[in-house]
Every structure is written in C-alpha cells, then in structure tokens.
Amino acid sequence: MASSSHKRYHVHGFDSRQHLEDYMSDKPEMVFEEDILIFPIECLAKTFSQGHINGDVLIDLSVGSFVHHLYAACEFFKHIIVLKMRDRCILELKRWLNTRTGAFSWGHATKIHVEMEGKSDRLEDKEGKVRSAAQHVVKFDPEKDNMTDPIVLPPADCIISVWFLDNICKDQDDYIRYLRKISRMLKPGGHLILYGCLDLTYYTVGKDKLHAFTYDEDFARKALVRAGFSVDFCEVKKRTAVSDITDYKSMIYLVAHKKP
Template identity: 35%
Template sequence: MTLRILLQAAPSSSLEQEVLCSDVTTSRPAGGGEEEIMSEERWEAQCGGFISQSQVYHQKEFSAKEFFETYLSADSHPALYEEVVGFPMRQLHKELSSVLLNSGVASEFQSFPVHVFVSPHLNNYFLLPITTFPGHIKGKTLIEFTLGPVLFKLLVCCEYFEEITVLEFNDECSMELKKWLKKHPEAIDWTHVSQFACSLDGKSNGWREKNEKVRERVKQVIDCDITADTLVAPGVLPPADCLLCIWGLDVISKDQDDFQKNLEKMAALLKCGGHLLLFGTINAKLYKVGEHSFHIVNYDEEFLRKALRDCGFGFENLENRPRGEFSDSIIYDSFVYVRARKVRNP
C-alpha cells in the first residue's frame, strides 16, 4: 500500500523528482548554470590555488569555534545552515520516529508535524510506502563518528538510543564537546538547535530537558587515531545497533582507498543486522574554516555504492540531493544520504 501525500511546497521548475522511502534518487538540474560555475572559479581563485595543499580535519589548525560560527550557528548563512544542520536533523527524525509506522489512517497524519516531511529541495509531493515507513531503526546503542564539536545530531538521537558513544578525531573539537557535556561556562551555546530539535517533536518548549537527556545518554567521548589499525582497542566497545556518520568519513580520509579502509574500520563496530546512517558530499573539493582550507575526499555515487557493498552493507535508501545556493565556504556537487544495513562482515 502506498499513501500519496500532496504538499503545498514552493514550485520548482528546475528540479523534477519523486522520492520513495525504499530507494531515493534525485537528479541534478540540467545545464548546471554558467553563473554557478563562475562562482566556483572565483572561489577557487580566492583560495590562492591551494586546493592540492589543503589541510586535514585532525590537524591542529582546525578551529572548532570558527567551524561552529561558519556552519552551525544561528548567524550562519541560511542556505548553508539548512544543508548542514536543517536537512540532517529532519532526515534523522524521519528515520528514527515511529509515526505512521503501522497505520495509514489519515486522521493520524493530520496531527503529525508537517514540517518533518517538507524539504525545500523536494517538489510538491512525494510517496510514502506505509509498510516501509522510516521508524523501524531500533536498538539501544549508537556510535557516532563526529565532525567538529557537533551536537545537533545527538539532540535527535537521544530520544531513540539509550547509550551513545561519540568517536572524535580532532583534539580541539573533542575538548569543546566535552565542555558542553560538563556544562562548562565557556561551552558553545547550542540553544537554537535544541529548540529546533524540540519543534521536530511537535513541542514548543522543553529544550533544557532535551539537553539534559543528551548529557545523560552520551556515555563517553573517545579520542581516536585514524591512522591506527582499529578505531578503538578491541573489547572497548560492544558491537553497536546503529552507526551515524555525518561527513566524518569525508574529512578524515585522504583518498578513495583511505575512505574504503576507514569505512571497514567503522563497519567492524556495527553488529550484523545493524544500521548505518551516512551523510556525505558528492564531488567535493574542499571547505574553509577561518582562513584555512581543508580537504574533503572526492568520490561519486557509483564509488560510494561499491564501497558500501564491499564493506558488507545492503542498501535500504539512498538520496542524492543537488547543492542548493552556492556558498564560498565549501565546494561540492550534492549531498548524499544513505541508510544501509550490515548484512555480512567485510
């Protein structure tokens, strides 16, 4: 059974797409646009031609607070903030929530917060197969591979997982996250994101309680050495029910071979039958934090599909979303979101 839901979204003549919960494919607008290409050329010129010399995330030059101000704060560019924070939070909420999982009754849909379904990159409607509606990802334990001192994903996941472990690869970002968890007076203020997380739950308040739930359910933050054979020492963590990675693999991997090796290390921490929720960037070049340019591994959708299959994952959902408004902070073609289940050991 399939439920067709008509949404009054902004019209989009350049983006024709239909989204299915079982397999999502998004096509890029035709042409690409001369103005957009010129913007990228100007951006690369402003970088001084240092794309090949860009730094990597786990180096000391990465400023956690500058990263927050650029991509995650209430003052960030609205389009950039939507793609980095808004879309992932809504997507996670949609995947983890159980609303309409076992019922297609229209009255239940009418009481559901519509904004959970709506994305500015989607056309006027999409299809929801009720029998496979997101919300079936269950479990007690989550391992999160983080980029930056990022809290927004935990504000969603804390409602669905009792034990959360964060793996961090940058010392400064690890320190900033631990500051927030310990209520340090100089910790980054995530109030605006906590309030948005509450709105996804259909609540107008309660953000302080949500913050406390995150602090309660994050059991540990582990500093990792990405060059080691394993991300954590054997026996430190039991296999998790779910892995979450939002751009973490992209920024710690030197090249595609390194991406594959790091994905295998991640997969080793997930139990068979568990889920991987992966966000990444297609055909990325670099991103900026302050005055520094940082490396992102470049890959396309075909490579990503093969890498996941080779690491023992079976696809349940893949969504490739073209980039929105051009930003001078990052160059990429599209965001990709994957929900996959581990079906075997690599």
C-alpha cells in the first residue's frame, strides 16, 4: 500500500483504545515500552525538574488519548488544556480523567514516573494531580486560523506536542505552517516541547495503516528556526522495539522557545 493511500488521522481517525493497547499497554507482548513510555517520561521529568519551564497554562496538542507525558508537567502548571481532533479520543481520555469504569489503566506508566522520582508510594497522588490539572479538554480543527474557534484560549506558557506534526503534515511546508500556528498559541518566550518519530512512513492501529510525515533531525531543527523558535535541547534515541506495525528509525525529543 502506497503512503498516499494510507488513512489519515485527522480525516479518518483511528480506534483510540486500540492505539493505547498496541503502543502503551503493560501487556507482555507490547514491545514499545522503552521508546514510547520510558523515554518521554525520562525526558520530560528531566526538562521540568530544571525549573525554568513553568507557569499558569500548558497546552497539550497530541494525537491519541495518552496521558503519561503529562505526569511531570502537572507539577509545574496550574492548568493543562488538552486539545483533541477526534471525538473518540476525547471520549477515551475523559473516561480516564473522570475515573469511569473501563478506563485504560495507566498504572504501569505512573509507576515508571514515581519510581524515577523516588516516590513509589505516591501512585494515586500523581494520577490525581494530572486529573486535577487537565480538566479542560477542547476539540479543535487544525485547518482553522484559530484552531479552537469559537473558543479563544489564553496564551500558553508551554505547549507539549506528541506526534501531532508527524500525523497531520503532508510535506515540509505543512510542517513549518503548523509550527507557526502553534507559535501563535504561545506567549513570547514560551516553550514548545516536541516528541516525534524520525524516518517514519506509516504506523498501524488494529487493521488500519495510517500516513505519517517523514523527516529527519536536521529538518526538525531547521523548521523550528524558520518558524521563529530557538532550539534549546534535542535528544535522539534509536529504536529498540522489534515490530512491523510501524517503521520509525528513532525517537526525537526537542525543547525550544519562541523568540520574543
């Protein structure tokens, strides 16, 4: 199947629960723990522990319904505003936020984080903090000038974006265009944290194969600069997972700030 015929996340969506089961569960056969759970948790904990990224508002602009990338952030921001394109992702996320029966269990990811902090007795406290901070879940349309129209969000101190650009972009111009849209949601000097996959052409959720924008580290760095950011930190981790349901070569973690 050619990449052009793959499904597109923002057009067709995917089964959000299946996405979690395939890539983020604690099942023995789930091979992505190191790349998709542990690595971002480590990176984000290290970034926020430095103490210079904090404030009132953090916006999460990510695909799917995962929450493990917010564990560190909830300690440093009063409000987390979560933006989602797809209704199914919103429903799956709210099931966990509202502790409803049948919600996906994030206990394994929470355990990774609190043990990293040396606070393994605070599992429930950590999840409670995320739930308390992330009370605003807003549907958005990436093609609108104000993506959350008619809602006008306050300028963010920080935006975390996980796989949004990987999924939404068709080409390099698209990537830079969406970066500029993201920039408009940030305060001058505000921070953008990007987590993505390098050299990715597809990923599979259940029986669906989905499109991905293919890029490398050099392009990601240059795109941020062209969109008005300064890159503060970058780390690339080579793939450890053995699986044919997706073909990324590495994970990339970038921290940048919006130039005043």
